[in-house]
Amino acid sequence: MATRVKLYRRLPGRARNWMGSTTLWQGADHLLVVEGRGYTESYRRFYYRDIGSIVTRGTGVATAWNVILGLLVLGIGAAAAATPADDRIYWAIPGAPLLVLLLVNAARGASCVSHITTRVQTAPLPLRRWRPARRTLSLVRERVAEAQRALAAQPAAAPTTRAEKRPRGAPNAAPSSAANASRSTRTESSARPVSASSPPRAPRAAALCSGAWPRSCRSLSAC
Numbered sequence: 600m601a602t603r604v605k606l607y608r609r610l611p612g613r614a615r616n617w618m619g620s621t622t623l624w625q626g627a628d629h630l631l632v633v634e635g636r637g638y639t640e641s642y643r644r645f646y647y648r649d650i651g652s653i654v655t656r657g658t659g660v661a662t663a664w665n666v667i668l669g670l671l672v673l674g675i676g677a678a679a680a681a682t683p684a685d686d687r688i689y690w691a692i693p694g695a696p697l698l699v700l701l702l703v704n705a706a707r708g709a710s711c712v713s714h715i716t717t718r719v720q721t722a723p724l725p726l727r728r729w730r731p732a733r734r735t736l737s738l739v740r741e742r743v744a745e746a747q748r749a750l751a752a753q754p755a756a757a758p759t760t761r762a763e764k765r766p767r768g769a770p771n772a773a774p775s776s777a778a779n780a781s782r783s784t785r786t787e788s789s790a791r792p793v794s795a796s797s798p799p800r801a802p803r804a805a806a807l808c809s810g811a812w813p814r815s816c817r818s819l820s821a822c
Contacts, residue, residue: 606626609624610624610739611730611734614727618637623735631644631645643722647742648750650717650743652715653713661707672694672698678690
């Protein structure tokens with residue numbers, strides 16, 4: 600039986616909201632962000648060679664929730680202490696879930712937000728606590744360094760030079776001596792010999808000047 604090769608590795612960290620959850624996966628040459636919305640999923644890829652930075656900063660969200668839950672638990676405890684002993688059990692119904700939430704939130708540690716930056720965009724990553732964020736960054740940092748080191752080692756392509764554009768109105772370049780010699784040889788070989796008995800043929804402008812069109816003759820430069 601052939602072994603199944605895993606193309607992606609699930610990284611620590613998950614972001615949840617009322618619409619769904621977002622997870623982060625590690626591929627061979629890219630990071631994959633999977634956003635689940637009910638029965639649909641959307642994917643975004645970030646290639647290691649294009650990653651410019653991953654910025655993570657701390658927030659006070661976890662501390663605020665600890666303060667709120669702690670005050671609620673203290674209030675319920677104070678109310679239970681002022682209640683007769685036979686009725687104190689009823690305060691455990693709202694107090695126990697709040698106490699569990701307080702302990703879980705405190706155990707998860709400090710909160711944070713993380714963003715990834717490439718050449719064309721800045722997108723959030725599903726990292727909400729410092730502990731999984733550090734583990735994820737330690738795994739991603741090695742892949743990014745390897746990919747960008749290999750990209751820097753590739754030889755750069757030589758820039759293509761465009762032909763120099765001749766300015767408008769500039770004279771053409773003088774032809775070479777070899778071209779002039781071949782052109783003169785071709786002209787001499789194609790010239791037709793003229794016999795001594797036949798008179799040379801007069802140019803068209805001279806013939807017009809000797810005819811009966813004096814007005815036309817004035818407009819010709821040969822006249």
